Amino acid sequence: MNIRGLNFNGMWNENPLDIKEAAVKHFEKIFTSSTTYCASLEDLRYRKISDEEALNLEAPFCEKEIWDAISDCGSSKAPGPDGFNMGFFKKFWYIIKDDLVEVEKGYPGSHWYGAVRLLERSASISILINGSPTNEFKMGRGVRQGDPLSPSLFIIAAEGLNILTSIAVKKGLFKGVKVGNNNTVVSHLQYADDTMIGVKKDDVESLASRLGCQYGTIPFLCLGLPVGSKMKKSKAWSPISAIVLAGTEVDNLGVPFTNSFIKIFGDGVGTSYWNEEWIGGYKVKNKFSRLFKLETDVDAEVRERIVGNGSDARGNWRWSRNPTGRTLGELEELERMLKAYGLDNSSKDTTKWILDNKGLFSVKKLSVLLDEKVLDNYKGNFETLHNNLMPKKVEVFLWRTLLHRLPVRTELDKRGVDLHSVTCPICDDDLETVEHIIWPCKTANDVWTRVFKWWNINFSGNTMEDLLRGTTSLFPSVSGQKIWQTVNWICGYVIWKNRNQKAFNNKSMVVSMLMQEFQILTFDWISRRIKGVVIDWIKWLSNPSTYAV
Template identity: 20%
Template sequence: MEGCVCGGSLSALVNGSPTVEVTIGRGLKQGDPLAPSLFLIAVEGLRLLMTRALDMNLFKGLQLGGEGPLISLLQFADDTLIIGEATMQNLWCLKAILRCFELISGMRINFHKSSVVGIHSGEDFTELAASFLHCKLGQLPFKHLGLPLGANPRKLATWRPILDGLRKRLSSWKHRYLSIGGRVTLINAVLNAMPIHFLSFFKAPNSVIKEIVAIQRDFLWRGVKDGSKIPWVKWETVCKSKDKGGLGIKDVRLFNWALLGKWVWRCMISPRTIWAKVLQGRYGCIESFPKTPNVDKRDSWWWKDIVWVIQQGNYWLDEKIERCIGDGSSTRFWEDKWIGGLRLLDVFPRLYSFAFDPLSMVGHNGNWEGSTWLWQVKWRREPFVHEEGSVNTLIEMLQEIQIFSSKQDQWRWICDKDGVFSVKSAYSWLQHSMGGELSYSSDFILVTKSLWKCKAPIKCLVFCWQVFMNAFPCKSLLQVRGVEVENNLCSLCSLFIEDPIHLFLMCPMAFNIWLSVANWLEVEVVLPNSLTSLYLYWTNLGIYKKSKQCFKVVWVSVIWSLWLHRNGIIFQQGVMDCKEVLDNIKMRSWKWIKSSVPGCSFSYSNWYFSPRLCIS
């Protein structure tokens, strides 16, 4: 590393000719792979100086708990927290450390951007420290790495910057230019991304969740600014995954729980990290996370919220975490879940009551004889006759478990095939276990799973989803929601009430369009009496994968073209023209297929006159 930083030479081009080479005393060439880490290498000197000061007992850090680690310096890139006791000796030592660091590294501390924050140190001493170090006087809460340290996450004021940021981001968008498909995409990409930093650390209060949901719901349904705000579908349904009948927008509450669950998982798999040691020293053994941790009224709000989250849904996190046995040296025989997803103390409470050591490890209940592991569970007394059946059952269960002498025990997340916790898998499990199931027919579930794989524009797919949900502004549905309409007759035929099935299927005009499209595609069809059945029937007309995809696109194109033509008749005083609708269907389907379906490079004329040949 020293050779990279202090070695090498360079020369400059003057009028196209290189000058005499100059030896580099300290620096990196442009493009050097070490360049991104140069700052981290430099500030490593500050850590070494602080470590030396601690070893010489010149600087005293903060001891957390009786057995917790000693904290004095926390660094992340160019953000640094120096933590210590409120004494003049610490101030003199800190000033000397910072001055030495300036001389060694060549980087000067910007005291105008630095602050001194006192916690139970007295206002007089804090003011003295700020004056002594020539920096600002700070107070809790203050912002560090984007989070307000010392703030109460249960107060709405803590979340106000996030809520204001969401509203500000939305106000900059021109709503009139975003379709509902674009709004769905924007919600998933932006509105769920902006508060994720806060949600991954703090439990959001119900009032904050309601406000975030209100912002999202209002943005999704209002269309143009100050326009209609009819919430066509319940928000709980909208937040379901697409294959369960929703739009796949994140449920903020469950997503917040999944994000916080990751902290618990990290504590369990990495108990030796400094932050995990801090929690262990302050709140107790990390291995007790999945169970009921003791919460003291003096504990931090953050810790209380973490405990509250993992206790929800009958301890949802504990239900899906188990031990994967290696040598059995770190897994508790009776109290951990390591055999069939069960705790032996719950399965055999009677046996547990007279176990020789209730806190023993798995590896303490057997011995190796050569390369064979033999189970030998120890008891405080001989089992009674009526207890022998339970003992035999326990031994049979143990015989199915294999012990590996060269492998360590590990935690395993059941919801992932690799056994590793992820927010995605945790959120899916929470949705399944706590979100509730929607009561839809099996045909509807098949339709929703297939619809989102169609290669049509997202705005058209969202509209088709609304059609299947009976949640779009046709006349009969507007009347149901209390909107006055001039008349509720079909805009295409003016003969029957305009409801979803009539508008897109039973209307004589729509029926003729479907028959014309079938004739154009050279297929014989028998049109069913429901839109879900029509979709499943129509999309199965294709034999191969490509042809099935093309039939899906054509189906969506028919629905979308009928809807646009219906709107043209209402708002632009148009007239019903079946040939125009059919031509639009052909043009739209060709554009969508050509741009999205692999292997479809046919011309529009070929598609117009011989579609069957193009997709066969």
């Protein structure tokens, strides 16, 4: 949104130069050092690191530290305006790493103090007004957005507040609050840039006013979840009802998810007697509504309403009045049903997921079930499970390939798109189908042949499904199978990209260049995403299968 004008000195002004000047004066005043009193932290006893830890901080960076830092950055991010983003450093790390490490060693930790002073004295900022920057001005206090000093200053200030608050408690200036069965005193809690100070109710408003902050009450919402609420009350879960709605979407795909969890009884602790579906697949309050109206504690747990086991199990009721008439009939029926639900104090209540043989829920298993339903008409029920070693775009490509959703010429022709030809743009020898462009096409076949030779694999499949399934049985470990699966899918992705270059720009790479592009991509994506393994570029080129053992 553009700033059309500003009201300053009692006058409305739309002159761009005057607006810039007013903005500079406003922020220059904010960032000018003030002579007013500032709290001193000099006398506070900060915790200190050991001499050994200090030496480690001042030691030159090693190659692994630099690579780890680069790997954690997004490829589209750039450390400076020179046009080289982090993707460049990742892709050509094997070439530039020696020079880069030497440059980093030119900035030893012993110059830390001087670097801080330099940053402090040279800091200047400008204000962006409607996309146009103002003249720069020096900063007398504070730091700029993204300033490398900012995290360190924050830690100093946050730890200073922690120390000051602890001193105030020791001097009896305030006492904090007692929580838990052991009456543990909690004066304050700090997490990231959030601070909670616990004081007595009568002191809350006064302290909040002095600190210039807001105050609230418990329960409250944090990241959409209730904090400090009784979670066995159904209303406490209303903020996250969207999770249940998401379950119904899974149901619509053919997997009965929302009703796939059942309660397995143990000691009855933590299970709501009236509000959970633990008996007969329904909530007790719905089945025995008249009895529920007589209950004195609607949030009672199962352990509070059942005594005994098996045929000896009976209710331990707390009615507002004795049941009569139809209500008495409900009570007799409920007592009969309780005979099958005795408590077992040797185990805890658990939830069983009936869609898994072991009764354990996992996202991976649910993904498999969804794959089987979504792709049930596809030959082989190919699993398109999430593979975190490759970018999302490759997974999307694989889905489209398996579902025959790639815009090859024969598919476009079926949809009435007017094309000058439906033959393969690469080889021009056959109709361009999904199967043809990924496997039988001569260029694609030559690439696959080189890939199998590179990995020392004998491929005996005949179809695209066999190809993309990826002979994972040749690798015993799960990590090895995932690496080879990644290599397999990226190869298909590279072949498809080359096809698009030919179809739209009349450009395509020869097989040797395609192979080089493929090897760089697999090394880049896998080495940056795999955990606990350092992949060497030279070894990757010469014998990649050693990483899949």
